[in-house]
Amino acid sequence: MEPIRLAILGATGMAGRDALRHQQWLSEKERQYAEITYVTAGPTSVGRPLRARYEEREAALAKAYPDIWEAQSFPSSLDHLTIQEMDPDQIAMHADYAISALDSEVARTIEPELARRGVHVFSNSSAYRWDPQVPLLVPEVNYNHLPLVKKQETSGKRICNPNCTTAGFIPIVWAFRQVGCTIASINLTTFQSLSGKGDAIADPEYVARASSPVWVDWKPRDDRPGMNEEEWKSSYEPQKILGRIGTMEELDAGIRAQELGQSSSLLPISSRTHRIRQSYGHLERVDIQFKSATFVDEAIRVLRECKIPEEVAFLPTTPTWLFYVTKGKPSYEKNLLAGGGMSITVGDIQQVGEHTLRMWSLSHNLRRGATWAGRQGLELFLSQHVDDWNEFFHRLRQNR
Template sequence: MGYRVVIAGATGNVGREMLNILAERHFPVDEIAVLASRKSLGTDVSFGEKTLKTKDLDTFDFTGWDIALFAVGSEATKKYAPKAAKSGCVVIDNSSLYRYDPDVPLIVPEVNPEAVHGYAKKNIIANPNCSTAQMVVALKPLHDRATIKRVVVSTYQSVSGAGKEGADELWDQTKSIYNPTDDKPPRKFTKQIAFNVIPHIDVFLDSGETKEEWKMVAETKKIVDPKIKVTATCVRVPVFVGHSEAINIEFEDPLDEDEAREILREAPGIMVIDKREDGGYVTPVECVGDFATFISRIRQDSTIDNGLNLWCVSDNLRKGAALNAVQIAELLGNRVLKKG
């Protein structure tokens, strides 16, 4: 016996990836409904070997459905997620709307699976920000061993994190540079993204940090440990898929790079590729389509006591969004609903 599953936002990048991952991981689905806004109504999407037509999110009745994976943005989530939850369908939401709600668990299954039982307060579970998700997978096993005091992270985030419009803008601008008569000014981003980097993701806050940077701080504290100090600089780079992070970690207790490497090799969801030679590390191009969070460049930071540096790469459409949501659904099924 399997589950009746809904994908809200099935025509977007993340929604399509959710469908792919559900099929790849053989999630026990008895019935699936794919929903979209009215402008995308009737669009075909793939689920394994099946082709499905999208239905209208606005009129859909969630009664009798078990799990709904939402990938529709905060505004639509605010309207439709409570409706689904009230009908008895557990919502796993990819937007930022519920991440900081104390009554909604924010989950990365490799890190805080026990939090899944908190879903019952609102019948909603939040998926973290893409850049946070991959980082905390790396931090948690190290924190368990040596207790993290402080994290300094710089991100190199792909344009797909800004949706299809972001990817289209990079593609169009790259072509236009070789054709000066076809100028493509910035629309999705604040400055040219082709052959450039932009130290600005989401809106600026009064503190001077961007909301993306604030999210990494707040979410790491909620998922891993509220005592950890985090400071982030988030940068958009001209890469289509795959977020990268340079992470500096300060620990309470001594932890040498060799032990850290072995801890990470044994940790769930992590693949360590760390050779001190040309090409002995992972780049975004190589992580696309993979489930793992890749860790490279593990080394001591000699400027502080008990410090380490590492390089972290992951497919942001997978671990940063769709994969994590499906893993939450698996966790919910295994620990709570227990149908599959």
């Protein structure tokens, strides 16, 4: 089969560069199905070789954080690419699919324009996560939300993946739900790596701030006292993913009901977020209160025996195992790249009450939490909309 034509939007940013590395990873694993035909970056980069801008960004980070940062190599198979303008007509002329690693303000303008021109967009941006016609997708958890795209009037379809912290714990919630465990509430505490903030971390003022082991890195929301933007996302994006609500209006109603002590459609999730001096990977402490007694041995069994749905398991980016379970707290050195960076490692599971378990999860924020997840969503879309690709992906899986 001819490979699909794929654009990477925001290709020189932190998540965009990892999208380029993912392209190489798929080729090395002999699972490739796409050709990158168009890449964009900021206006000052237009016309420059992609390699040059990529390597400048990586070198700047290695210089700013010599003790923790190793510059990642540029995929040599992409040496021919030059950075192009963010022109929807040009993008649509050269690509049929796009992975978007754009800032939200840019994404808000360009992504609908691409969809109107027939380009299918798989976005890491938060701009359209709450559009009721746009699936907010974690394929293993809610692959059945993909048909929402049929409500979109454009010939090109738009799909979003959630924020990186949500991606690291919501599959755990799903796994317990699959075996009939009812969750009463979740307390989430995150310790998020520097790469989650993007290349702004190379700024000298930020480098000085990042000399601390732990700090808070987000501004408070005006509409939610005591909650910052990241905490808002990780408390409420899971509600749409789990199918509890589908619109911002339903979310607002659920929040009001909680505040009044009334019955609410929302799963109570309390989130506290922190930044840490680590290059990649988000470590999260997840306290889950169940409605009935649940014990450590049962939790270990549920996670170890968890099966990825067959609708998703055969996709090229899907890992063999969704979870790896460790006795102690997950290790960056040993566990960050489990499943190619698409598996979640869960460890140090403790009983902290008859109905409450505490566990730690480690996930790769740029892979499970960003553009690799977007590419997995693209694969799901292809498998459900093009019979030939469905068959091709199944053959790839058989050869692994």
